[in-house]
Amino acid sequence: MRLNEDFIDEIKARVRPSDLIGRSVPLKRQGREFVGLSPFKKERSPSFFVNDEKRFYHCFASGKHGDIFTWLEEMEGLSFMEAAERLAGEAGLRLPEPDPESQQKTQHRKSLVEWMGSAQAFFLRALRSPQAEEARLYLKSRGLTGEDCVRYGIGYAPDSRTALKDELVTAGAPVSDLIECGLLIEPDSGSPYDRFRDRITFPIHDPRNRLVGFGGRALSKEARAKYLNSPETPIFHKGSVLYRYPEARKAASDPKQDIRGLIVAEGYLDVIALSRAGLEHGVAPLGTAITEEQIQLLWRAGGEPVMCLDGDSAGRAAAFKAADRALPLLQPGKTLRFAFMPDGKDPDDILREEGANALRAVFRETRSLADLIWEREVLVEPLDDPDRRAGFRRRIRALVSQITDGDIREEYKREFDQRMDALFGARPQSGQRGQRGPWKPGKGVALGATAELRNKQSRQADPTARLGHLLLVAAMEYPEIAASQVETxxxxxxxxxxxxxxxxxxxxxxxxxVQTDTLRAELADAGYAAEIKRLDGERRPMRAELGGMEASPEVRAKAWMRLAHAYMERSEAQTRRDEARARLDEELKQADSERFRQVVDAYRHESSRSESS
Structure with missing residues (x-):
């Protein structure tokens, strides 16, 4: 059986050479490439290079050169088809069944892609025509220059039913091909006509950088749809591509940028705004909720993509939907993070009104998937009686059970158990000795037990002390709480x-x-910079405990008072235990057996009271 070029290219797009080769050859990143000692010849200085962007390896010592297929053929003695079967499995693909028409279909898809390229050339020319004056004014109002339009391939589809059709048919395109690739609409009766009319156009490329579709933004207020995408075609599958993915993936591969993952915005102009602000690694789904296939695409470019969404209810609903979709797919080093735009603005608004620095600042502090799920479930209903708390625990456990990876599932279970203990009070259980602290990945940290995590675990060994830290961090983050709760x-x-x-x-x-930033600056100037830095790791869990980022001041204040009373009760209980223990130690020194028995009984009674409080 002979594999068609499309299938081979798809495997190459999904399997990175450095991942495959790095399993048997130790590789180090050097610029855009990876370097290691030759696997073909003995040498002291590395001369073996792997380039993910160009998808090949080259050994200067032996002169051998190839791709992921030839690597398996060389190193494991596999035939081409055996290598293809192995690599298809890694790519999540199945080998196609023998199909005598396969080559013909591949050639046909190539011709469809070529007609899409011809359409793009037409749209680019049309944007410079007198007909496109309104389109140019609109783009200018969004802060885009002529150079920007060329850079991002922005074009214009004229307000005509047959302008594109006439252009391409004259160039030799069969009308059936133009219908098949989504450029024309075929009505039940009458002649086919242009799909995109009086719209600004944005080209959409697949992961292999082939132009496969268009997005169109209507200029007329009477248009039935503000945005219109190409339909599903043999070359375009909306749930399998992301706008500007090839460019974003390339930017994310630059080792100088230290990029943990792509930024997922909501629309074309948002992605362009990110790029103009220097964040070239932005992408967008095509008007639909993000799919599992798109999540896997994101993870190919980095393990911690950031969902950039509006801070309103619709944006939060989209974030929750993405979190639910990603939860079963989580793997070590592969998660989602979230950033919400302030005041209902989108990236394009912030760039135009506040500048590039303000837009970049949004992504300096992102929220974890665990934080997002926790906040949603906490806010479902008041947790003020046993039945509601039991329902809350059940919902959390049901969500955790969806995670298929055992290690990640265990970390999420431990994390949420710790949060529930902090929220409701720890429940004493047998066998807790040596239990690890919660998993709290910091900014730009992949899933797993990192050094930062271990440091946090050591700091969180005493849950009562940690609760006190959260209360103090809250007072610094929300000075209005400190001002209104001075006595407490x-x-x-x-x-x-x-x-x-x-x-x-x-x-x-x-x-x-007092503003938060002003307070922190004054405290730092007063010599508390080290303490503030040490407590900064508690800011995110503190916000979750007080009801989340969107909680009202009243909700935050009530949550803080509840936690403060719980902390004081636990502190008093600990003081009583310490006093009883001190008396016990004193009686041990006196060696009075009857008095010793009485003190032991009192200590046990005090301990049981403290644990039940």
């Missing part, structure tokens, strides 16, 4: 952080409103 905050015994607490009280009890 002053009563919190925070050990080595008492001086920082007092400094917060001094700054917030003056009667004047």
């Amino acid at each position: 905050l002053a009563l919190l015994r925070l050990g080595s952080l008492d001086r920082l607490r007092d400094a917060v009280l001094d700054a917030c009890s003056s009667g004047q409103f």
Whole structure:
């Protein structure tokens, strides 16, 4: 059986040479390439190079050169078909059944792609025509120049039923091909006509960088659809491509950028805004909720793609849908993170109104998938009685059970158990000795037990102390809480952080409103920079405990008071245990057996009271 070129190219697009070759040859990144010692000859200085972008390897010591297919043929002695079967499995593909018409179909798809290229050339010329004056004015109002339109391939489909059809048929295109690739619409009666009319056009390329479709933005307010995409065709499958994916993947592969994953925006102009702000690794789904195949595409370019969404209810609903879709697919090092636009603005608005720096700042602090799921479930209903809390636990466990990877499932279970203990109070269980702390990936950190995670675990060994840290971090993050709860905050015994607490009280009890940034700057100038930096890792879980980013000041204040009372109760219980333990130690020294028995009984009674509180 002979494989067609499309299938071979699809395998090459899905399997990175550095991943395959790196399993048997230690490789180090060097610029855009990977380098290692030759697997074909003994050498001391590395002369073996692997290039993911160009999809080949080259050995200067032996002169051998090839791709992922020839690598398996060379190193494992496989035939081409055996190598193809192995690689297809890694790519998540099945070898096609023998098809005598396969080559003919491949050639036909090539011709459809060629007609799409001809359509793009037509749209680019049309944007410079007198008919496109309104389109050019609109683009200018969005901050786009003529150079931008050329760079991003933006064109214009004239307000005519047959302008594109006439152009391409004259160039030799069969009308049936133009219908098949989605450029023309075939009505039930009458002649086929142009699909895109009086619209600004955006070219859509597949992961192999072939032009396979278009998106069109209507200029007329009477248009039935503001945005229109190409239909499903033999070369275009909406759920399998992302706008500007080839360019974004290339940008993400640049080692100088330290990019953890692509940014997923909502529309074409948002992606272009990101690019103009220097964030070249932006992509967009095509008007639909992100699909499993698109998530896998994102992970090919980096393990931590960031979903960039509006901060309104629709944006949050889209974020929750993406989180639910990704949950069963999670693997070590492959997750989603989330960034929400402020004040209902989109990236294009921020770029035009506030500049590139403001847009880049949005992505400096993203939220984890675990945070998003937790916040959604916490806010479903008040958790003020046992039945609701039981329902909450059941929902969380049902979500965790969807994760197919065992290691990730266990980490999420441990993380959510820790959060529930902090929210409702820890439930004593047998066999807890040596149990690890929660998994809390920081900014730009892949899933797994990293050094940062282990440091956080050591800091979180005492859940009561950690609760005190959360309360203090909340007072610094939301100074209005510190100002309105001065007496309660002053009563919190925070050990080595008492001086920082007092400094917060001094700054917030003056009667004047204090901004978060101003407060942090004043505290840092007063010598507390190290303490603030050490506590910064608690900012994200603190927000979750207070109801999430969108919680109202009233909700945050109530949550803070509830946590503060829980902290004081636990602290008092710990004090009682410490006092009982001290008495026990004293009686041990006195060696009075009857008195010792009485103190032991009292200590056990006090411990049982504390654990039940």
